[in-house]
Amino acid sequence: MSGGRAQIGVTGLAVMGRNLARNFARNGYTVAVHNRTYGRTRDLVEQFGGEGDFVPAETAEEFVAALERPRRVMIMVKAGGPTDTVIEEFAELLEPGDVIIDGGNAHFEDTRRREAALRERGLHFVGTGVSGGEEGALNGPSIMPGGSPESYESLGPMLERIAARAPDGTPCTTHVGPDGAGHFVKMVHNGIEYADMQLIAEAYQLLRDVAGYAPDEIADIFRGWNEGRLGSYLIEITAEVLTHTDAATGAPFVDVVADRAEQKGTGRWTVQTALGLGTPVPGIAEAVFARSLSGHTELRTAASPLPGPQRTPMGRDEAADFADGVERSLYASKVISYAQGWDMIRAGSEEYDWHIDLSDVAAIWRAGCIIRARFLDRIRAAFTSDPWLPTLLADPEFAKELGEAQYAWRDVVAASVRNGVPAPGMSSALAYYDGLRAPRLPAALLQAQRDYFGAHTYQRTDREGTFHTLWGGDREEIRTDGG
Numbered sequence: 001m002s003g004g005r006a007q008i009g010v011t012g013l014a015v016m017g018r019n020l021a022r023n024f025a026r027n028g029y030t031v032a033v034h035n036r037t038y039g040r041t042r043d044l045v046e047q048f049g050g051e052g053d054f055v056p057a058e059t060a061e062e063f064v065a066a067l068e069r070p071r072r073v074m075i076m077v078k079a080g081g082p083t084d085t086v087i088e089e090f091a092e093l094l095e096p097g098d099v100i101i102d103g104g105n106a107h108f109e110d111t112r113r114r115e116a117a118l119r120e121r122g123l124h125f126v127g128t129g130v131s132g133g134e135e136g137a138l139n140g141p142s143i144m145p146g147g148s149p150e151s152y153e154s155l156g157p158m159l160e161r162i163a164a165r166a167p168d169g170t171p172c173t174t175h176v177g178p179d180g181a182g183h184f185v186k187m188v189h190n191g192i193e194y195a196d197m198q199l200i201a202e203a204y205q206l207l208r209d210v211a212g213y214a215p216d217e218i219a220d221i222f223r224g225w226n227e228g229r230l231g232s233y234l235i236e237i238t239a240e241v242l243t244h245t246d247a248a249t250g251a252p253f254v255d256v257v258a259d260r261a262e263q264k265g266t267g268r269w270t271v272q273t274a275l276g277l278g279t280p281v282p283g284i285a286e287a288v289f290a291r292s293l294s295g296h297t298e299l300r301t302a303a304s305p306l307p308g309p310q311r312t313p314m315g316r317d318e319a320a321d322f323a324d325g326v327e328r329s330l331y332a333s334k335v336i337s338y339a340q341g342w343d344m345i346r347a348g349s350e351e352y353d354w355h356i357d358l359s360d361v362a363a364i365w366r367a368g369c370i371i372r373a374r375f376l377d378r379i380r381a382a383f384t385s386d387p388w389l390p391t392l393l394a395d396p397e398f399a400k401e402l403g404e405a406q407y408a409w410r411d412v413v414a415a416s417v418r419n420g421v422p423a424p425g426m427s428s429a430l431a432y433y434d435g436l437r438a439p440r441l442p443a444a445l446l447q448a449q450r451d452y453f454g455a456h457t458y459q460r461t462d463r464e465g466t467f468h469t470l471w472g473g474d475r476e477e478i479r480t481d482g483g
């Protein structure tokens with residue numbers, strides 16, 4: 001089959017695909033566009049055809065014929081079964097050396113499976129994370145491609161053109177690693193996104209229910225925070241949301257939205273994967289469970305008569321001091337959740353032999369994506385100066401900040417408990433901090449219990465070997481490793 005003139009094709013033209021296609025076109029590429037339902041293709045060309053060079057295709061065959069070789073087909077359809085259907089449809093029409101890119105939120109194990117199967121057929125498969133939502137897709141997302149280094153040679157320069165730019169001008173994309181590495185990193189991005197959102201939501205509720213601030217006052221506090229070390233897209237949009245008034249009722253918008261958080265699954269995947277890897281990510285897990293708890297109306301209704309503590313209203317000065325403590329607690333907890341995310345990326349990279357550069361991950365999240373934040377530049381610097389840093393908590397600068405925040409952090413968590421305002425993200429982050437820094441954990445007692453009821457054995461602090469105590473007999477200690 002001879003080649004067409006489009007340098008890239010996008011199939012699946014809902015919010016993400018349509019805007020990515022426009023982004024490619026605005027950057028000077030000729031873009032073939034296709035959608036299962038032709039109406040979306042027609043609408044795109046009618047509304048935005050003037051932005052660049054689009055080649056609309058009604059059928060998959062026309063779409064493939066419109067592409068120059070090697071063909072690059074970007075799929076932006078619903079994750080799961082629909083993605084498999086579309087991959088199969090196009091794999092049939094493509095030729096060895098062509099590249100299929102899946103920019104949906106696919107599970108990285110699906111990406112590994114698809115990559116291996118398509119490799120057998122001579123096709124490159126690039127599972128790529130794309131973050132930034134509708135606006136980012138149009139103006140510059142953060143892009144996390146996996147797949148073979150060869151496929152990045154063909155695709156990378158195009159992705160670098162459409163990606164967001166970090167403050168130092170570098171594009172927010174890089175070859176993350178082979179097969180499922182890109183989708184794995186995107187999954188962890190979303191897990192961190194869940195944790196970040198949960199922590200911000202807790203800060204809001206503490207400021208409202210403990211300090212007594214109104215939503216527009218909290219918006220002002222968040223705007224102030226956004227100028228400092230907490231500066232981030234999520235803090236910025238939270239302030240916007242908190243100033244919005246519901247047109248129908250005149251009430252703060254946040255008060256008319258039902259308090260049941262939904263989820264599409266990437267946060268849950270992060271926790272499930274972390275359990276498999278044996279990496280503790282309690283901050284992300286708490287965020288997933290907090291969403292789940294909010295949605296259990298029947299449990300919440302049944303528990304609603306239970307008593308809580310009496311709250312004492314705060315004066316303005318006390319409230320201002322408390323808000324300062326909440327900033328410290330939010331920042332420290334945020335550092336902890338990012339530390340957990342990076343631990344997980346390292347664990348995944350080791351498990352799957354991906355060789356992911358931890359510093360690069362921070363670099364490509366500095367702009368474009370939902371968790372873009374000022375302090376990502378410092379995470380990048382931490383892993384650049386020490387690629388083997390065992391945890392972000394060991395970086396001297398972050399360690400110093402956590403140490404400085406710890407008293408305020410403890411006070412805020414204590415205030416949440418005293419006032420009956422749940423703050424599972426901040427509490428769990430503090431427990432993680434204390435757990436990691438503890439010279440000795442009660443895991444010793446756990447090991448003894450396991451040995452008592454199940455002869456599961458234990459190791460000693462004072463000598464090598466594996467031991468069991470004869471608990472049911474004379475409590476003699478025996479060595480079980482043959483030593």
Ligand SMILES: NC(=O)C1=CN([C@@H]2O[C@H](COP(=O)(O)OP(=O)(O)OC[C@H]3O[C@@H](n4cnc5c(N)ncnc54)[C@H](OP(=O)(O)O)[C@@H]3O)[C@@H](O)[C@H]2O)C=CC1
Pocket residue numbers: 011012013014015016017035036037040076077078079081082085086103104105106130131132133134
């Ligand atoms: N929305 C967001 O903010 C983000 C989304 N993503 C991911 O990007 C991908 C696209 O997201 P979004 O733009 O929101 O669109 P949706 O996830 O809502 O998917 C809609 C698109 O999928 C197509 N589609 C669904 N089923 C099939 C099928 N069986 N065969 C062919 N096409 C099918 C639809 O075609 P039709 O018009 O014919 O129904 C439409 O083009 C998803 O995987 C999503 O997880 C990633 C980052 C952010």
Ligand SMILES: O=C(CO)[C@H](O)[C@H](O)COP(=O)(O)O
Pocket residue numbers: 105130131132133190262263264265266267370
């Ligand atoms: O991928 C994303 C951003 O990068 C989306 O924001 C994410 O899909 C939202 O997830 P959920 O609906 O579970 O909150």
